[in-house]
Amino acid sequence: MFRTASRRTSAYVPNLFQPQRQSLTRSICSNHTRPTLHPRYRNAKPPINSLSISRARHLSFAQRVRLSFRDASKGIWRKNPVLLPLAILSAAGATAVFAYISYVELTRVGPQYHKFPPPVADSLRTAVYYTEIDLNPPKALQAYKEALRIAVEMGMHPFSDEVLGIKLQVALMLEKAGLMKPAIEVLERSKNEALSWVDEGRKMETAAAGKLQQTKVPAQAKVAPENVQINQDALQDTKKELKALEEFEARQRDKALKKVVGMQMKLAELYSSEYIQEDKKAEAAQVAAVELCLKEMHRRQKLGLPVGGGSSTSSGDGSEGESWLNLTEIATALAELASTYTARERHELAMPLYLRALDMIRVAEGESPTCKQVVLLNDVASAMAGQAQRPASRAQPQQPVSREQTVDAARQWAQKAIDVAARIQPPVRDEECDLSCVAATYNLGELAELQDKPGVARQRYIEAKSLAKGMGFDEGVALADAALKRLPKI
Numbered sequence: 416m417f418r419t420a421s422r423r424t425s426a427y428v429p430n431l432f433q434p435q436r437q438s439l440t441r442s443i444c445s446n447h448t449r450p451t452l453h454p455r456y457r458n459a460k461p462p463i464n465s466l467s468i469s470r471a472r473h474l475s476f477a478q479r480v481r482l483s484f485r486d487a488s489k490g491i492w493r494k495n496p497v498l499l500p501l502a503i504l505s506a507a508g509a510t511a512v513f514a515y516i517s518y519v520e521l522t523r524v525g526p527q528y529h530k531f532p533p534p535v536a537d538s539l540r541t542a543v544y545y546t547e548i549d550l551n552p553p554k555a556l557q558a559y560k561e562a563l564r565i566a567v568e569m570g571m572h573p574f575s576d577e578v579l580g581i582k583l584q585v586a587l588m589l590e591k592a593g594l595m596k597p598a599i600e601v602l603e604r605s606k607n608e609a610l611s612w613v614d615e616g617r618k619m620e621t622a623a624a625g626k627l628q629q630t631k632v633p634a635q636a637k638v639a640p641e642n643v644q645i646n647q648d649a650l651q652d653t654k655k656e657l658k659a660l661e662e663f664e665a666r667q668r669d670k671a672l673k674k675v676v677g678m679q680m681k682l683a684e685l686y687s688s689e690y691i692q693e694d695k696k697a698e699a700a701q702v703a704a705v706e707l708c709l710k711e712m713h714r715r716q717k718l719g720l721p722v723g724g725g726s727s728t729s730s731g732d733g734s735e736g737e738s739w740l741n742l743t744e745i746a747t748a749l750a751e752l753a754s755t756y757t758a759r760e761r762h763e764l765a766m767p768l769y770l771r772a773l774d775m776i777r778v779a780e781g782e783s784p785t786c787k788q789v790v791l792l793n794d795v796a797s798a799m800a801g802q803a804q805r806p807a808s809r810a811q812p813q814q815p816v817s818r819e820q821t822v823d824a825a826r827q828w829a830q831k832a833i834d835v836a837a838r839i840q841p842p843v844r845d846e847e848c849d850l851s852c853v854a855a856t857y858n859l860g861e862l863a864e865l866q867d868k869p870g871v872a873r874q875r876y877i878e879a880k881s882l883a884k885g886m887g888f889d890e891g892v893a894l895a896d897a898a899l900k901r902l903p904k905i
Contacts (some may be wrong), residue, residue: 480558538562544589595690606678609671671737679704700754708745742779746772762802769795786848792832793855799825826862829855853882853891
């Protein structure tokens with residue numbers, strides 16, 4: 416019995432040891448759904464989690480800088496409530512100023528010098544600084560001379576727009592400094608040099624054209640066939656180069672002549688200024704400018720060239736304008752000379768110039784009139800009215816048109832100016848049109864006085880006063896009031 420019990424006990428021994436061995440490694444609790452892992456030995460090290468790894472990892476340079484900046488920025492507004500906003504505003508203002516300076520340099524200043532080589536542009540920048548920013552005539556003149564010297568050394572054309580523009584800038588600088596006589600000397604010398612070069616060039620062009628017509632190639636020239644092709648190709652290339660050079664020189668002459676006309680007009684302005692007051696020389700300069708324009712127009716008509724404008728000065732897109740004066744610019748020169756004659760009461764000389772200028776403006780503007788026509792129409796009326804008001808002793812002994820006819824023609828021209836101005840609408844219509852309407856209405860009042868029509872004259876003066884008051888033209892209001900006082904009371 417005891418033996419049987421001992422066998423049973425020994426039979427169950429392995430079964431008892433096996434669960435105990437497994438329990439050392441893993442035990443499953445009945446009250447949990449997932450198994451729980453237990454360490455085999457009690458002295459095992461605890462597992463290393465991600466937090467300890469991140470704490471042991473080294474920071475990069477950018478992270479250290481960011482952390483330092485974050486630590487430094489804590490409380491900065493509280494510690495610097497005034498200085499920090501001022502620093503931010505100063506930095507923003509400096510950035511804005513720098514951006515504006517860069518914008519002006521790229522859009523306004525830079526394009527003025529892109530036609531010049533860099534050494535010339537550097538000297539010009541210095542000269543312009545001593546002209547526009549810190550006026551210093553000696554330093555500016557020295558810089559301009561240096562720019563001209565470098566331009567000639569670098570092969571720039573001595574009568575190109577760029578070189579002549581430098582000379583004109585010298586005259587402008589001297590005028591700005593109040594040195595009128597040196598400015599006149601610079602303009603006179605530049606004008607004479609350009610005119611001499613243009614005349615010599617055109618004489619050579621005419622002589623070359625005559626020689627070309629007289630030159631004849633012998634008909635019975637014995638040349639090898641293989642040499643014929645070579646000579647013909649070389650001849651064609653030479654002809655193309657010569658033709659291109661001739662066209663370039665012709666454009667340069669046209670542009671130089673255009674500059675000369677502007678120099679003449681500027682000389683007239685300087686001679687008539689209060690510093691010089693030489694009206695005869697001013698008139699002579701204006702006459703020379705008009706004669707040069709008319710002479711060039713006749714030459715172009717004879718050669719079949721465009722009377723106004725001409726070929727483009729640029730080789731590609733034509734963005735640099737025209738090589739010769741257009742019709743509007745020629746009309747402006749004629750009108751300025753006519754205004755000089757009108758101011759000196761030489762209306763018989765002013766009227767043909769006004770009429771010629773008006774014809775040019777009409778051709779240039781076509782079916783779209785501008786205020787220039789209104790101004791010229793009123794100028795014609797004023798010249799005719801002045802001619803009609805001249806005393807009999809100063810009038811010519813035999814006039815083809817009577818005084819009454821002149822007054823009536825002047826009235827028609829003044830009314831025409833008002834009618835044309837009524838057809839012009841904004842934005843083409845500007846203050847020039849309104850001033851011309853006031854002047855034309857006032858002229859109609861004066862013409863009505865000459866025709867012994869005080870009622871019509873009073874109506875016109877009141878209308879002119881109303882127009883002048885509406886646009887704030889005080890001088891027109893004063894003239895209208897004086898004219899109304901002059902009329903007999905009804």
